[in-house]
Amino acid sequence: xxxxxxxxxxxxxxxxxxxxxxxxxxxxxxxxxxxxxxxxxxxxxxxxxxxxxxxxxxxxxxxxxxxxxxxxxxxxxxxxxxxxxxxxxxxxxxxxxxxxxxxxxxxxxxxxxxxxxxxxxxxxxxxxxxxxxxxxxxxxxxxxxxxxxxxxxxxxxxxxxxxxxxxxxxxxxxxxxxxxxxxxxxxxxxxxxxxxxxxxxxxxxxxxxxxxxxxxxxxxxxxxxxxxxxxxxxxxxxxxxxxxxxxxxxxxxxxxxxxxxxxxxxxxxxxxxxxxxxxxxxxxxxxxxxxxxxxxxxxxxxxxxxxxxxxxxxxxxxxxxxxxxxxxxxxxxxxxxxxxxxxxxxxxxxxxxxxxxxxxxxxxxxxxxxxxxxxxxxxxxxxxxxxxxxxxxxxxxxxxxxxxxxxxxxxxxxxxxxxxxxxxxxxxxxxxxxxxxxxxxxxxxxxxxxxxxxxxxxxxxxxxxxxxxxxxxxxxxxxxxxxxxxxxxxxxxxxxxxxxxxxxxxxxxxxxxxxxxxxxxxxxxxxxxxxxxxxxxx
Numbered sequence: 001x002x003x004x005x006x007x008x009x010x011x012x013x014x015x016x017x018x019x020x021x022x023x024x025x026x027x028x029x030x031x032x033x034x035x036x037x038x039x040x041x042x043x044x045x046x047x048x049x050x051x052x053x054x055x056x057x058x059x060x061x062x063x064x065x066x067x068x069x070x071x072x073x074x075x076x077x078x079x080x081x082x083x084x085x086x087x088x089x090x091x092x093x094x095x096x097x098x099x100x101x102x103x104x105x106x107x108x109x110x111x112x113x114x115x116x117x118x119x120x121x122x123x124x125x126x127x128x129x130x131x132x133x134x135x136x137x138x139x140x141x142x143x144x145x146x147x148x149x150x151x152x153x154x155x156x157x158x159x160x161x162x163x164x165x166x167x168x169x170x171x172x173x174x175x176x177x178x179x180x181x182x183x184x185x186x187x188x189x190x191x192x193x194x195x196x197x198x199x200x201x202x203x204x205x206x207x208x209x210x211x212x213x214x215x216x217x218x219x220x221x222x223x224x225x226x227x228x229x230x231x232x233x234x235x236x237x238x239x240x241x242x243x244x245x246x247x248x249x250x251x252x253x254x255x256x257x258x259x260x261x262x263x264x265x266x267x268x269x270x271x272x273x274x275x276x277x278x279x280x281x282x283x284x285x286x287x288x289x290x291x292x293x294x295x296x297x298x299x300x301x302x303x304x305x306x307x308x309x310x311x312x313x314x315x316x317x318x319x320x321x322x323x324x325x326x327x328x329x330x331x332x333x334x335x336x337x338x339x340x341x342x343x344x345x346x347x348x349x350x351x352x353x354x355x356x357x358x359x360x361x362x363x364x365x366x367x368x369x370x371x372x373x374x375x376x377x378x379x380x381x382x383x384x385x386x387x388x389x390x391x392x393x394x395x396x397x398x399x400x401x402x403x404x405x406x407x408x409x410x411x412x413x414x415x416x417x418x419x420x421x422x423x424x425x426x427x428x429x430x431x432x433x434x435x436x437x438x439x440x441x442x443x444x445x446x447x448x449x450x451x452x453x454x455x456x457x458x459x460x461x462x463x464x465x466x467x468x469x470x471x472x473x474x475x476x477x478x479x480x481x482x483x484x485x486x487x488x489x490x491x492x493x494x495x496x497x498x499x500x501x502x503x504x505x506x507x508x509x510x511x512x513x514x515x516x517x518x519x520x521x522x523x524x525x526x527x528x529x530x531x532x533x534x535x536x537x538x
Contacts, residue, residue, distance in 0.1 A: 010089050011147040014111060015118060021111045022404075022454035026064065029115055030174035031183050031403065032454070033068050034058075036108030037168050039400055041072035042194060043102050044166070048075040049219050052197040056187065058176060060204040065120060066174045071167040076130035086113055086124050086168070087140045087149025098343075098446045099223040099308040102398050107453065112170060114142055119173035123152070127160070127167040135160040176204050181403040187212065189394055189401035192320040193312060193442065196220060215319040220310050226446070227259040229304040230269075230296045232342015238296075239289045242281045250284070250292075251277040260302045269295045304344045306337040311444040312399065317350040325384060325438055328354035329482045333475035340463040345445035347464075349471040351479055353437040354384060390432040391425075395458070396442040402456055409451075410460035411441045414468035423476040424483030437479075441468060503529060 014021060022032035034056055045052035055071040077085060089110050113124035123142060129135040139153035178184055187201045191212040196219060199212040233241070247253040254266040261269075270277050272295035275288060284292070312320070314332040321330055331351040337344050384392070395402040395411045406412050412432070420426075420433035427433040449459040458464065507525035510516070516524070 009145050009147045011114065011142060011144040014089060014107070015114060015144055018111070018115060018118070020453045021107060022456065023111070023115050026173055026175040027177050027182075028404070029119075029172060030058070030066060030068070030176060031181070031186055032108075033112040033115065033170065033172055033174075034070060034183055035186060035400070036112050037068070037070035038190060039102040040109050040168075041070060041074060041166070042197060042399070044074035045072060045197075046219055047222060049222070050074060051214065051217065051219055052194070054197060054199045055209075056183075056199065056201045058183065058203050060176070061171065064173055064175065065171060066176065066204070067169065067171050068174075069167065069169045071162075071165065073162060073165045076133070076164045077126075077128045077166055078130060078133070079128075079136045082126055082128060082136065082138050083140060083149035083151060086110055086126055086138075087142050089114070089147055098228060099225040100310050100398055100444055100446055101223075102400050109168065110142075112172075113140075114144075116170040116172045117142055120171040122171050123149075125169040127169075129160050129162065129164050129166075131164045134158055178203075178205070186401055186403060188324055189396075189403075190399075192324050192394065192440065193396045193399045193401065195316050195320040195323060213323075215323045216316055220312075223310040223446075224307045226305055226308045226344075227257065229260060229339070229342035229344075230254075230258050230299075230301055231339070233258075233293075233296075235290060235293045238293050239286065242284050242289060245281050247281055249277060250275060250279040250281055253281040259304050265299065265301060269299050272298055303337070303339050304342065306344050306346065308446050309337060309344060309346050309444045311346050311348055312396075312442055314348070317348060317440065317442070321350055321352045321438070321440065325352040326354070327352035327384060327438070329479065331475040331478040331482075333471045333478075335467050335471045335474075338463060338467050340449070340461045343445060343447045345443055345464065345467075347467040347471045348440075348442040348444070349468070349475045350440040350442075351437060351475050352384065352440075353435070353479055353482070384436050384438055386436060388434065389436075391435055391437040391439055393432065394438060394440045396440065397448045397450070397455070397458060398444060399442070400455070402458070404454075405451065405457035409457035410465055411443075411458055411468055413460055414465050414472060415439060415441075417465075418469055418472045418476065420476065423480035424487075425479075439472070441471075443468075503532075 023029040038054060038056065041054050042052050050073060053073040055069070057069045059067040059069075061067055086109060089107055117123045123140045126138045127135060135157045137153065137155040137157065138151065140149045140151050142148075143150050176183070184203065187199060191197070191199055195215040196217070198214045200209045201212070202209045241257055242253065245253050245257060247256050250270060251263070251266045254261045254269060255263065267277065269292070273288070273291040275284075275292065311334065314334055317332050318330055321327070329352075331353075333349045335347045337346045339345070393406065393412060393415055395406075395409060402409065416430055416432060425433040425435045425437070443458065443464070448455075449461060449464075451457045451459050503525055506528070507521045510524055511518070511521040
């Protein structure tokens with residue numbers, strides 16, 4: 001038995017357990033591949049301060065084989081880093097960084113290359129050019145036992161059709177489908193949550209590219225990196241930090257390694273732990289580290305700074321919803337930043353409400369109610385849904401759409417626990433409300449608590465559920481005011497229709513009783529109409 005035991009490479013592990021990364025089936029594998037590539041492109045452009053221009057293309061090669069290509073106008077990647085980024089799992093710059101970003105674990109894009117190699121026998125192909133460098137073209141395979149890239153082609157070219165950027169291409173076994181939780185749906189939702197991005201998309205069923213124009217011409221502010229907050233550090237991590245610190249004294253260690261810890265707070269923590277300010281951090285034993293950990297939990301420490309977050313913003317959420325939803329009413333709510341396990345986060349909610357098709361009632365400047373036909377495109381109807389269907393919940397984490405595991409997501413639980421009947425929507429017990437509406441929920445955080453490595457649902461932390469519910473209630477109150485106003489307008493229109501229907505008959509009766517002329521009858525009817533419209537009483 002001892003002879004058969006050997007070290008397991010992380011690449012080998014995920015090759016056998018690719019469902020953990022979102023490659024459960026061919027349809028989902030296509031979406032996951034595109035999602036990981038688009039996320040990397042958007043992150044790279046935003047970090048470089050560039051307005052993203054993303055190209056997504058899907059080409060069908062055989063019945064179950066597709067070629068996926070994602071191209072961007074980002075800063076490009078230096079030659080030495082290309083094999084590590086695309087051919088090595090758990091390699092990246094965002095895992096240890098405490099600031100908002102789409103990627104976290106350094107798995108996604110290399111896992112897509114691994115899936116392509118396992119299903120089609122061909123690894124990824126990458127073209128990348130920096131602003132002042134040459135274009136490098138790579139073809140590679142992944143060595144699963146060593147978790148590293150094997151370069152099969154490395155060429156250098158002077159000219160490329162872009163001044164700078166990166167193109168990722170891979171052949172995979174997949175299935176292309178339309179509708180909910182498809183690539184089409186993902187691209188549309190990405191356009192909603194990233195109104196500053198321009199996306200050009202072409203699927204196998206499209207003759208030409210579909211353009212999603214940007215609604216905002218400003219790059220989101222880049223989030224700053226912060227140090228860990230004392231409340232978010234567990235005992236084992238605290239002991240590791242004590243061993244690796246360069247600080248000579250314990251007081252300096254607390255102030256230099258953590259955020260929101262000044263001289264006064266550090267002194268309180270050390271006093272509570274029964275240690276000395278001049279203690280050597282590297283010599284603190286486990287028992288003393290445990291006392292220090294307990295003292296941190298008992299000490300009142302300010303919440304971490306929020307400059308590490310880059311929320312979408314109310315104006316941009318409205319622009320994104322208006323760009324993709326031709327609704328009657330929009331409501332947006334933003335909660336103040338909060339904290340879970342020492343990690344700052346912020347919740348944003350947007351609601352688009354309106355009935356697809358049918359009639360629309362409006363009030364003009366003179367207070368008269370007008371009736372008009374509403375026109376919507378097929379795509380908008382898909383996003384808003386019908387009045388008899390459950391509402392659509394669009395979930396986002398750091399601007400990335402979450403399309404799967406709807407029922408197991410903390411966002412969905414918050415929506416179901418909110419009493420939407422108070423705001424004019426129909427709702428059964430422990431269910432989503434019914435109506436032609438879209439609810440957008442976005443969480444901006446330095447570390448999003450996903451339920452799995454596939455990053456498809458948010459864990460139901462009580463702090464997160466509370467903030468989401470409060471944001472939903474705030475946006476719901478605005479929606480309730482609009483719905484009640486609409487019902488009042490509809491009621492007045494119905495009463496006005498009664499006036500128009502029966503008033504001529506009243507005039508005819510008055511003409512017969514009073515024996516007046518037709519001209520006098522018309523004058524009486526007009527006077528009655530004006531009186532009723534002025535008083536709005538029947």
